[in-house]
Amino acid sequence: MNQANKKFYFPAEWHPHKATWITFPHNDHSWQGDKLQGMYPEYFALIREISKGEKVCINVNSEELEIFIQSQLTKYEIDANQIIFHRHKTNDAWCRDHGPAFLIDRENKEKLIVDWGYNAWGGKYPPYNDDNDLPNAIAQFLKLPSVSPGIVMEGGSVEFNGKGTVLTSRSCLLNPNRNPHLNQAQIEQYLKDFYGVEQVLWVSDGIVGDDTDGHIDDTVRFVNEDTVVAVVENNPSDDNYKVLQKNLSELKEMKLLNGKSLNIVELPMPDAVVIDDFRAPGSYANFYICNAGVLVPIFDCPQDEIALNILRGLFTDRPVVGLSAKQIIWGQGSFHCLTQQEPDI
Template identity: 30%
Template sequence: MPAAADGFRMPAEWAPHERTWMAWPGANDTFADPATLAGARAAWASVARAVRRFEPVTVVCAPGESAGARALLGPGVETVERELDDAWMRDVGPTFLVDGRGGLAAVDWTFNGWGAQEWARWDHDAKIAAYVSDLAGARTYTSPLVNEGGAIHVDGEGTVLLTETVQLGPERNPGWTKERVEAEIHAQLGTSKAIWLPRGLTADYPPLGHGTLGHVDIVAAFARPGVVVVHAQQDPAHPDHEVSREIIGLLGAATDARGRRLEVVEVPAPTVLEADGRWADYSYINHYLCNGGVVLCAFDDPRDETAAEIFGRLFPDRAVTLVDARPVFTGGGGVHCITQQQPRVG
């Protein structure tokens, strides 16, 4: 029986958290050279410390890596050890659910290395969701859908954002129809309406880097029911200019599960167009909401403060913390990609 049938649903990210889960970067194809790995670990630690100001943080480390991780993470951040392939807890970790009666559950999606990409390894990461769910004391529901946490975003009131190139891509779910995907998503998350985006940002696809083939959490996210923040690439020279225009138009015409027309808040992309010799997918949308805080990607860019002001207006009761996310984006993600919330129950 799926999770929703037992009364569980995925709350919005702004709902209170019990803690945040992360995973510690190790030597792999994503962080192939020592300098890149060192930069990634420093960036992951900065995010963990920023989140720890607001709520507990637990970091899953590969065996033998905890001591070195704690030296960078600093006091107050917990570590546990488990075999890992990579460090993207949003995607390999569980999607937590609540039932409103004190119950905690989690969906363990099928994970296949973001569409069985040639650089990915997932023998260990495919087991992390069940491991974290067990540590959290959650009831685990296993889904046959190949999916990741960065590929969904919910408003807590029945609406979920999805991307056609992810859940419907042949790399993940060959033969699945849109109706079948929606049925499985709703059955596990307790949602009732899916809003589909056609694709993600340009650099999220091969051969430009370690991409996800179009995760939604770098493009659009709910800020509250009826309101979405959307990546707005304003420079026509960047291919994401047309991508973001299409998505902004689509979301502006969409209604949510309650029948509300969505209010779209455009968040200008950073001014930099290229990074590491390729189109940049730097995005402020890939932020993380924690108890009393917004941890926001920064890029040493003039638009950093503009984004901080936008998020400050959207979340006036939360402190906005900017963290340099460039080393995270070098690996193929952002602040949201490396964090996973465990909601508070009761």
């Protein structure tokens, strides 16, 4: 196993960003028919809010797509000076999972890209070869060193506190559709070697409708180095109730490297988001922490304001902004799934 240099680590999302990377959606397999066009207003609103505090690097699949995006910037009040286009072939929009993992060294003077393997969540949505090639293409463009661990790993499956701990889920990382040749201890070693962490904490599962097999960014998120928000379902008859209660009980047993128990803040689930008889994985935990604020998906239900107020009480250093994700969520992901931060150094 080729290890990343031990001085590098994956910083917490609240670490200052140089930029946010996104892959502009063009695949109507994720948003079928008119749903792709229907989600654009929400997607451009996301770009606008991020661009208020940092550059937005947009992977575009074609010249035509770049021209289209440029034509929409004024309409959505986006400063064109904050947008950087990168012409890369891609298959889909989920940059959190297929994009580069940026690590920084302990003295914040160097940067490294980890190029994990990507197989579209266990081979569910071929082709995915262009997405799999993206981290290496970006590393070459930025002239950054990169390492390739040689196993499948998705950014949405791991959650970091920046102080040596990563949270993940058994349902995803131990799923035989990812790395069937590895056991839990071996996967933990990869996480430690290539993300620069010392501790791996596991919850059981994810929410209904999540085709990633239970990504952690829909269920548990760090908001500071020892505090997490954990989504809970308050309706005992809901399909998410038992699994989220199990995750919560597991979190209560965990200890951080400093010996402290996790400080756990419960975050409600929204009303079930059902579109064309399909229950999408709506969750307030799929927020994105950028320089300009915390961007929270909302779903036009009473829990929206409750969730926003909880998060406002936790993030006191930047605004918490609710943005509609009612159309985006049909693609089975939201703001965190669509973004990947590049830390500043």
